[in-house]
Amino acid sequence: MTMWSWSAFFEYLFSPFLLYGAWTTIWLTVVSALLGLMLGGVVAAARMSGIGWLEKVAFFYVWLMRGTPLLVQLVIIYTGLPQIGIKFEVVTCALLGLALNEAAYLSEIIRGAVQSVGIGQRNAATALGLTKFQAMRDVILPQATRVMLPMLGNSVNGLLKTTSLTSAISMEELLRRTNLLIQERFLTLELFIVASIYYLVMTSAWSLVQNWLERRFGRGFEEEARLENAEQR
């Protein structure tokens, strides 16, 4: 047995089997991030609704999802729920687990960002005759988005890697497919390095998207950013 096989490394660097696994990782991330964002928005709205019981329900949800490991949640959904007659496809279980968990974290990010927009801005919007909904959509959220984007971006970056946990419930994403190959070929180091490169390419690509988004929503704040940088220097 050789220490390191370059030929095996290059053979698998562009392997369709692994590339397809990476593709699965990507869409798992995108779909669960979008679902998580929508649900997270609902949870954040519930926590700021001013309606006592609704706020408690939302608080309980966040407490529960953040207080237990995602792996445990996935296993409960995949192997626990069938015990009481609730059975989903693997893909559904993976998406459900990831989205429900992500929503809890995102709701806290959204809530913090919305609350960071000061009372003065709300008053200005209200005084102009905007309704609560209009004030939220046209004044608060665009500003909150700028505040939350870096945190949302980090969260998606984390999610991209967290999808690998779904391999434990036999979701055939990148890690699962890497493991399957390793069981066949015993090229442990080569294959894990290839998988790591895939993850790196994906997270780096996401960083580019994130930078673009932050610039896009930072309009009107460039001057401030420039001054802050100058002060730090």
Add this chain to the structure above:
Amino acid sequence: MPNSVDPVISAEKVGKHYGHFRVLQDCSFEVKNGEVVVICGPSGSGKSTLIKCLNGLEGFDEGRIVVDGVSVGDPKVNLTKLRSRVGMVFQQFELFPHLTVEGNVMLAQRRVLGRSSSEARERARMLLDRVGLLEHSAKYPKMLSGGQQQRVAIARGLAMDPKVMLFDEPTSALDPEMIGEVLDVMVNLAKEGMTMVCVTHEMGFARHVGSKILFMDQGTIVERGTPESFFKNTQSERAQRFLKNILHPMGI
């Protein structure tokens, strides 16, 4: 419908308290069409709270406020509609930082009054020209000085064609050299007949264009009168002390 001789604003025995702490007590006054009412007084006297009650940004517990024929304290009243007829300018400007200067002046015109984009833009540009900032239309608020931002805020309020403009310490957050440009805009407005309520310490402004002055202390209106009588013939000891401190802070 309100009659043209009816006051634009009438407040009767307005009171507000947080627990046992009285913020406002027995505040009554009227603002007639075209009048400029100046509210002054030491900080913590309740003047900012009182002006925020006028468009329902703050609630109150006692009394009655009628603005343009609408009872502000009535829970059945659609306040958003009334608010669009009452312009307000804040101490900290509160321009929307994510919108351009023009966008700031256009937003509520489009959303609340339902004006078309071109209509709103035309009105915005006309008003920005009037406050001397037309060439800054495409800039974002952060790129402007405080005085310029406050002038945009005034244009934003005027764009709604308000019945009355409320100013809550519009020059208190400004560098001294920028106060003049904002006051100029306000003086012109007053001269054009705009009905205004101004919480301000700018006694020159009060003397020059004020129709009447209300002096507040500890949540009540202690003294009221024309600028003439208020400055020349100050009655209460508290107002005398206030004027002495604000006009001659070093005692000279």
